[in-house]
Amino acid sequence: MNYLSVIDCLAKTKCWVGMGVLVTLFSIESKAQTYYLQSDSSALVDSVALPDTLLNQSPYVFNVDSLMDKQSASPPKYPWRAAAEVVGINATFLAVDYFVLDANFAKVTSKTIKRNVRLNQWFWDGDVFHTNLWYHPYHGNLFFNAARSNGMNFWESIPYTLAGDLLWEIAGENELPSINDAISTGIGGLAIGESTYRLSNLVYHDDQRGWRRVAQELLGAAINPIRALNRLFTGEAWKIRPQKVAYHDDERLPVRITMAVGDRYVSGHDASTMRFHTPYLDFSVCYGDAFSEEHRPFDYFTLDAGVVVGHQQHAVNHVNIIGQLVAAPPMESWGMQSRFGVYQHFNYEHTNGRNGGLPPYQLSEAASVGVGWLCRVPSIRQNLQFDQSFFLNGMLLGGLWSDYADNPFHKSYNMGSGFTALSRTQFSVGHRFSFSLDARFFRMYSWRGYEDVPADTPYETFSAQGERNQSSVWMLRPMLKIPVWRQWGLHLSGAYYHRDTHYTYRNDATARTYEVRLGLLYQLK
Numbered sequence: 001m002n003y004l005s006v007i008d009c010l011a012k013t014k015c016w017v018g019m020g021v022l023v024t025l026f027s028i029e030s031k032a033q034t035y036y037l038q039s040d041s042s043a044l045v046d047s048v049a050l051p052d053t054l055l056n057q058s059p060y061v062f063n064v065d066s067l068m069d070k071q072s073a074s075p076p077k078y079p080w081r082a083a084a085e086v087v088g089i090n091a092t093f094l095a096v097d098y099f100v101l102d103a104n105f106a107k108v109t110s111k112t113i114k115r116n117v118r119l120n121q122w123f124w125d126g127d128v129f130h131t132n133l134w135y136h137p138y139h140g141n142l143f144f145n146a147a148r149s150n151g152m153n154f155w156e157s158i159p160y161t162l163a164g165d166l167l168w169e170i171a172g173e174n175e176l177p178s179i180n181d182a183i184s185t186g187i188g189g190l191a192i193g194e195s196t197y198r199l200s201n202l203v204y205h206d207d208q209r210g211w212r213r214v215a216q217e218l219l220g221a222a223i224n225p226i227r228a229l230n231r232l233f234t235g236e237a238w239k240i241r242p243q244k245v246a247y248h249d250d251e252r253l254p255v256r257i258t259m260a261v262g263d264r265y266v267s268g269h270d271a272s273t274m275r276f277h278t279p280y281l282d283f284s285v286c287y288g289d290a291f292s293e294e295h296r297p298f299d300y301f302t303l304d305a306g307v308v309v310g311h312q313q314h315a316v317n318h319v320n321i322i323g324q325l326v327a328a329p330p331m332e333s334w335g336m337q338s339r340f341g342v343y344q345h346f347n348y349e350h351t352n353g354r355n356g357g358l359p360p361y362q363l364s365e366a367a368s369v370g371v372g373w374l375c376r377v378p379s380i381r382q383n384l385q386f387d388q389s390f391f392l393n394g395m396l397l398g399g400l401w402s403d404y405a406d407n408p409f410h411k412s413y414n415m416g417s418g419f420t421a422l423s424r425t426q427f428s429v430g431h432r433f434s435f436s437l438d439a440r441f442f443r444m445y446s447w448r449g450y451e452d453v454p455a456d457t458p459y460e461t462f463s464a465q466g467e468r469n470q471s472s473v474w475m476l477r478p479m480l481k482i483p484v485w486r487q488w489g490l491h492l493s494g495a496y497y498h499r500d501t502h503y504t505y506r507n508d509a510t511a512r513t514y515e516v517r518l519g520l521l522y523q524l525k
Contacts, residue, residue: 259522293330
């Protein structure tokens, strides 16, 4: 089964309502969620190396950054149209916040704009975890794709992302410009934006017609709504091209995608608020070959994302992205391949506590870049493959769940900066099974606490990252995949979180959480 067959299935069953839900879920970014969506959800996704499976087989390539000159046609660039779309994105969100949601922060005046345009007073805001560390990065992804969809490459799209965020901080809210919003939107949005742009390349086939073409455009809109709007504006959505024209070269940039569905059990120290079952739906993507000659941004990346429903959870629970920014040429010695590079990391993991209790875990690595070393032993023995990678990152902005919520904002998490490390091990035995293990370490420092702010400070200018603290988190995430029949298999995975926090003004605390997932796995071809 490939994307065309998936699209054909969608067309036959006319599942447009489900598509509309996905588009709405991943497109709306509004601080009003702070007030209206306090109890919506989470899910966990993990990465695992899977057997070689390709999504498309295109003999010709069109409009992809990393193609050789003789194979690629450079897309025309429309910088002013991209700039207009960035302004339009902000205007649309502001209009929805003001007229539909009647959000207080959307009541922007000339006075607030004049104050903010000076850019001489910034603060750490007190919005909830999912608003600050998921919705804002997703907002940045929209700015990025406004430029990317109008012909700009990865590096050329960054100024549009930063400018879009700056415009929002000045004129999108009546609050002071937010330090954490600027970082999470401007940097986190790059990883989400380039990933969704590359994935949308897999969907579009301009030789399709009829219901199959409509389903293709809807699926593309669910992945990358701004690109879908551009295709509507320019007429690309209904133009018919020769079959040889494709947006992705699967021979040069192979892709593996799996999805899993099943039951997830979460357990923390508080049985009344931190122990429950939820269904989950996970997606895992490995794009490109880490050891190929491709070296441009996101010619290689991994993405894991998941959703859950029920038990007062937010829908988006888990988004993990590791994207290659630059990489040295691959090396080979003693039958072992290795490669050094610089990689961007984006991590968002969120599970709510039930009945208003503290969360079992909340973890974010919204703005993080570092070095990585990847190693592959192609065949220790026949049908055996072993991959190992190590990453060390500087984290400009992150977030971790807290032990205390009796603060002016009733926040259940702290923000800060620090560093992270990741070891990823993957082992497979032919088509019998594959096993992966992620071992992560987070070290985060929150240096501006609630107690450091004068008690008489107005709410509008109260600037704090959370409780002043130093936190360490160790996380283990094993995954086992067992093929059963054709593309179907069994999916068993888990996660263990151990957090030690030293508070400056509170008692130190330790928290432990684990979760287990069991379900069916399907590998798309």
